[in-house]
Amino acid sequence: MDLFPQDYCFVCHEPIRPTIGWKAIFSKEKASYICPPCQSKFETIIGETCRICCRPFARLDEKFRDGDLCHDCFRWEKDEHWKGLLDKNHSLFLYNEFLKEVIARFKFRGDYVLAKIFVEFFRNKLDEIKADFYVPIPLSKERLYERGFNQAAALLSETGLPATEILTRIHSEKQSKKSRTERIHLLQVFQLTPSVQLQEKKVVLIDDIYTTGSTLRHAAKLLKEAGAASVQSITLAR
Numbered sequence: 001m002d003l004f005p006q007d008y009c010f011v012c013h014e015p016i017r018p019t020i021g022w023k024a025i026f027s028k029e030k031a032s033y034i035c036p037p038c039q040s041k042f043e044t045i046i047g048e049t050c051r052i053c054c055r056p057f058a059r060l061d062e063k064f065r066d067g068d069l070c071h072d073c074f075r076w077e078k079d080e081h082w083k084g085l086l087d088k089n090h091s092l093f094l095y096n097e098f099l100k101e102v103i104a105r106f107k108f109r110g111d112y113v114l115a116k117i118f119v120e121f122f123r124n125k126l127d128e129i130k131a132d133f134y135v136p137i138p139l140s141k142e143r144l145y146e147r148g149f150n151q152a153a154a155l156l157s158e159t160g161l162p163a164t165e166i167l168t169r170i171h172s173e174k175q176s177k178k179s180r181t182e183r184i185h186l187l188q189v190f191q192l193t194p195s196v197q198l199q200e201k202k203v204v205l206i207d208d209i210y211t212t213g214s215t216l217r218h219a220a221k222l223l224k225e226a227g228a229a230s231v232q233s234i235t236l237a238r
């Protein structure tokens with residue numbers, strides 16, 4: 001019997017020292033995927049944040065803030081076409097250099113296994129939100145072919161919660177090269193396959209990174225138009 005099963009950190013590949021105790025000996029229920037030094041490089045979002053997008057105010061100049069909103073959200077909410085669509089985004093970590101590197105590996109090298117690192121954080125947040133449907137933001141067909149998997153769907157599937165895949169991309173992601181204004185005013189990027197009844201339901205969108213919030217708001221728009229009572233999102237980083 002292997003008394004102290006050895007785990008290796010998924011990020012730095014160094015051995016993770018096992019916790020010595022009865023629990024560690026008799027069960028592997030709390031497997032570690034990341035070593036404490038690597039884990040300490042992830043910066044959780046703490047303190048006061050923008051009511052909608054979860055942007056931390058601590059690092060934001062007062063002039064980019066409008067009450068409990070950051071200036072970006074304030075602009076979205078001022079726009080008749082976009083206001084009130086995304087109720088709240090929850091981001092787990094700050095998109096620092098370390099996380100950037102981990103996500104890049106996760107995305108481009110197809111390290112599906114890296115999803116395991118984040119699963120506990122993700123599950124805790126999802127438990128807190130308690131939605132009726134969990135909808136991963138889809139990749140375009142080209143992207144999916146390039147990467148082999150959708151990291152948002154991978155994160156969700158690791159939590160064991162069912163994915164409701166009702167969105168599909170209708171435009172190419174090449175749009176991301178366009179400016180913010182161009183992107184915002186483009187027509188819908190997703191289409192909805194209404195295979196579930198969304199009326200009065202609580203929906204959570206899953207994506208990897210919150211940047212401009214444009215993708216999530218496009219998705220939220222369709223879901224709200226189909227009757228969803230609330231649309232929140234959970235992203236790994238922002």
Ligand SMILES: [Zn+2]
Binds near residue numbers: 012013014034036
């Ligand atoms: Zn490590």
Ligand SMILES: [Zn+2]
Binds near residue numbers: 052055072
């Ligand atoms: Zn905001």
